[in-house]
Amino acid sequence: MDILAFGVQTDERPLMEAAFEGRHDLRCVDVFLTEDTAPIAAGHEAISTSVNADLDGRVLRALAAGGTRMIAQRSTGFNNIDLTAAQRLGLTVARVSSYSPYSVAEFAWTLAMAVNRRVVRASNRTRDFDFRLDGLLGRDLRGRTAGVLGTGRIGEAFTRIAHGFGMNLLGWDLAPNPACEELGMRYVGKEELFAASDVISLHVPLLPGTRHLVDAAALKAMKDDAILVNSSRGGLVDTEALVTELRAGRFTGVGLDVYEAEAGLFFLDKSLEAVDDDTLARLVTFPNVVVTSHQAYYTVDAVTQIIATTVRNIDDYVAGRRSENVLVPPPDDLIAG
Structure with missing residues (x-):
């Protein structure tokens, strides 16, 4: 054929x-x-x-x-x-x-660690032979709380890595994953998860019921120093609401491998063009945000x-x-x- x-x-x-x-x-x-x-x-x-x-x-x-x-x-x-x-x-x-669920789960943690330890900023500085530590202060993950929305195969792999860091584990899903519960995960409502988690990672499919799962209310409920990671589907996050919170100086970091308007942008070279997506243009300017081009599976x-x-x-x-x-x-x- x-x-x-x-x-x-x-x-x-x-x-x-x-x-x-x-x-x-x-x-x-x-x-x-x-x-x-x-x-x-x-x-x-x-x-x-x-x-x-x-x-x-x-x-x-x-x-x-x-x-x-x-x-x-x-x-x-x-x-x-x-x-x-x-x-x-x-x-x-x-x-x-x-x-392989590990490809996405490992990359989600790559994004979380990159924003937590300011890796992109540090790398850009050293290229200019600027070796100051100002603005590069991160946090230990051990003893902090990881919130996992969606605990299927990828969410479980993400949870196992969090467990290896020695984190407390909160989960949200339609049904608990026994493997995650064995690691000490406690299933809670998403409102409690948003409010209590230091690192929040999304691993649910994009469906009518999950579109903008992370909306303005969810973002406001999060800790000011939380880390948000999305390696699933861009439409899970209300990007306009996220930009509003970032402009207010909130969040230690945001790692996005997906974007709700990525079609026609991601996987393409737009470096010589004027990108007319104002939301994305604003998003990539924040120093505590890392955006990658849907490569978690790659x-x-x-x-x-x-x-x-x-x-x-x-x-x-x-x-x-x-x-x-x-x-x-x-x-x-x-x-x-």
């Missing part, structure tokens, strides 16, 4: 080509799937997309008109896909339901697993098999069901 993969990063390309070799004919492009780029997929029954692809109804209609019948997304999240439209158009959609271990699962999803589609990764089954399955 001929497959077109959108949004393939330079580091990702050789891994994808090796995984697909001898199984399917793969064409990789570095452009992301949008309404403008969808016509590139004409004649390809299956395509693979990245997390920042735009798969709304218009894009899906363009894909279906070009002969695409299967979409294999290389991510766990699927909030960028109009599943109802996909089903109506007879498009099969699959995702990667899981990959380890050779996780990317290899993501690609392997993507290959299996396409193999399953060709063979007529269905797995837990399928979000929208083939039309025949819908009729049979």
